[in-house]
Structures are given as C-alpha cells and as structure tokens.
Amino acid sequence: MNVDKLLKVQCKSDRLWISDRDGEFIQTDLQGNKLKKIKTRGEDEGYHTVTQDGDLIFTDKNRKAIYKKVQDNKITEFFNTGDWEPYKNINGDICTSDFNKEAVVVVNKSGQHRFSYIGQGSVFCPYGICTDVLGHILVCDEISNSVHLLDQNGQFLSFVFTEKQLVKYPRSLCVDNEKNIYVGQRYSNTLTVYKYLQ
Known part of the structure; x- marks a missing residue:
C-alpha cells in the first residue's frame, strides 16, 4: 500500500x-x-x-x-x-497515547485512572495505539523503533517487533481479526503488514 x-x-x-x-x-x-x-x-x-x-x-x-x-x-x-488520541478497549477502558508525558494512560469508562505505562527502561515515546479482540494494548515507540504489547491491565508482554525488522519511526498501527498488524512509519509512504500472536 x-x-x-x-x-x-x-x-x-x-x-x-x-x-x-x-x-x-x-x-x-x-x-x-x-x-x-x-x-x-x-x-x-x-x-x-x-x-x-x-x-x-x-x-x-x-x-x-x-x-x-x-x-x-x-x-x-x-x-x-x-488534544488527545483515544482508543477504546474491549472492557470499556479508554486507552490514550500521550507523547508529551511519555506514557500510555488508561482510564475506565467513568474517567477514573486505571494505570499508566511508561515503557521498558530508556526513553519511551508512544505514538500510535490500538487494541485487539483479546484486550491487548499495542503501542508504537518512535525512539526504540518498536511496538510494545501489553495486557489489558498494562503489564508488558513482549515487543511485537523491533528495529531489527527494519521498521523506522513506527507512528500508527491497527490490527485485524486475522492477527495481522498494519504499521505506518513516519517519513515513509509505506504501510507494512506483519503477523503477530501466532
């Protein structure tokens, strides 16, 4: 594409x-x-x-x-x-990617804070965010050129992919029902498709 x-x-x-x-x-x-x-x-x-x-x-x-x-x-x-970028999870939580606060912030459907996720160690620059049918939260990290996979309670599960897969500046993403992840990259006109959760 x-x-x-x-x-x-x-x-x-x-x-x-x-x-x-x-x-x-x-x-x-x-x-x-x-x-x-x-x-x-x-x-x-x-x-x-x-x-x-x-x-x-x-x-x-x-x-x-x-x-x-x-x-x-x-x-x-x-x-x-x-200014905000919301995404709703299967349990009704609202998941947001806050680039300025360097965190994923999740509130329940009443607006009460549930948790914040601040990455895995070094500087975390979250951008695109989405959820899948299992309630996982996926978020792009432009600094580490990776996508983080979290459970619906904000616990880190794994990196879906890292810079080794030749993705630079992942900025946006979504998933389909076939467990494909579509990743858009900043400074690129390419939409890359990967299989995840095999």
Missing part, C-alpha cells in the same frame, strides 16, 4: 482508514484498492478511529473538535475536546 505522508491507520473488518499529513482520510480494502477519500481542514493530525458501525471519527486540533462521518458521507461535529 502506498500513501504519501502516512500518519495513522485503523482497521475495521475488511476495510482500512488511513490518514496522511495533508488532512486526507483514505479508505481502502485489504488489498490496497482505494474506496473513498475525504479531505479535511486539519493538517499534520490524522487522529481517528472507526466505530463498530463503520463510522469514521476524527479530530480537528485547530477547532478542538471531534467529527463523525457516517456511512452516507455526512460529516457532523460529534463534540468539543482538547
């Missing part, structure tokens, strides 16, 4: 939503065929997720708002917020 200036990728069943640094969201099938393209006002953002119904939810940092695009391509303001 070839997307210029890729920022974030999100998988929902047999579709991918990919964002780029120019404020565009591209929907593709798993073979990389472009299905839809949406141009937004936001640049250098790309924070988005996809609902169970397939609706795209994305942020606009300048307007501090979250928007929702439903299946009929209508875009509406969902609500106003500050």
Whole structure:
C-alpha cells in the first residue's frame, strides 16, 4: 500500500482508514484498492478511529473538535475536546497515547485512572495505539523503533517487533481479526503488514 505522508491507520473488518499529513482520510480494502477519500481542514493530525458501525471519527486540533462521518458521507461535529488520541478497549477502558508525558494512560469508562505505562527502561515515546479482540494494548515507540504489547491491565508482554525488522519511526498501527498488524512509519509512504500472536 502506498500513501504519501502516512500518519495513522485503523482497521475495521475488511476495510482500512488511513490518514496522511495533508488532512486526507483514505479508505481502502485489504488489498490496497482505494474506496473513498475525504479531505479535511486539519493538517499534520490524522487522529481517528472507526466505530463498530463503520463510522469514521476524527479530530480537528485547530477547532478542538471531534467529527463523525457516517456511512452516507455526512460529516457532523460529534463534540468539543482538547488534544488527545483515544482508543477504546474491549472492557470499556479508554486507552490514550500521550507523547508529551511519555506514557500510555488508561482510564475506565467513568474517567477514573486505571494505570499508566511508561515503557521498558530508556526513553519511551508512544505514538500510535490500538487494541485487539483479546484486550491487548499495542503501542508504537518512535525512539526504540518498536511496538510494545501489553495486557489489558498494562503489564508488558513482549515487543511485537523491533528495529531489527527494519521498521523506522513506527507512528500508527491497527490490527485485524486475522492477527495481522498494519504499521505506518513516519517519513515513509509505506504501510507494512506483519503477523503477530501466532
């Protein structure tokens, strides 16, 4: 798959939503065929997720708002917020990647802090974050060029891959139901697919 200036990728069943640094969201099938393209006002953002119904939810940092695009391509303001990148886990927790605090922060559905994860030793620069159907939390670390695999309680399980797999600056990721992980790399227009949890 070839997307210029890729920022974030999100998988929902047999579709991918990919964002780029120019404020565009591209929907593709798993073979990389472009299905839809949406141009937004936001640049250098790309924070988005996809609902169970397939609706795209994305942020606009300048307007501090979250928007929702439903299946009929209508875009509406969902609500106003500050700067954050949320991801919801199977148990209802909200998982966030906080680059400035160098931590993954998880709160329950009532907003109460459950735990923070600060990496494995050296400097931790979390960026892209996602969860899988088993409740695992996966997070990109741009400094160590790796993806950390955590359980739903924030315990480190393993590195999904490291710099040895020739991934540089992992910035975004998502997983599908076939245990594939899709990784977008900063400064690259390549989306790499790996098998994990074999």
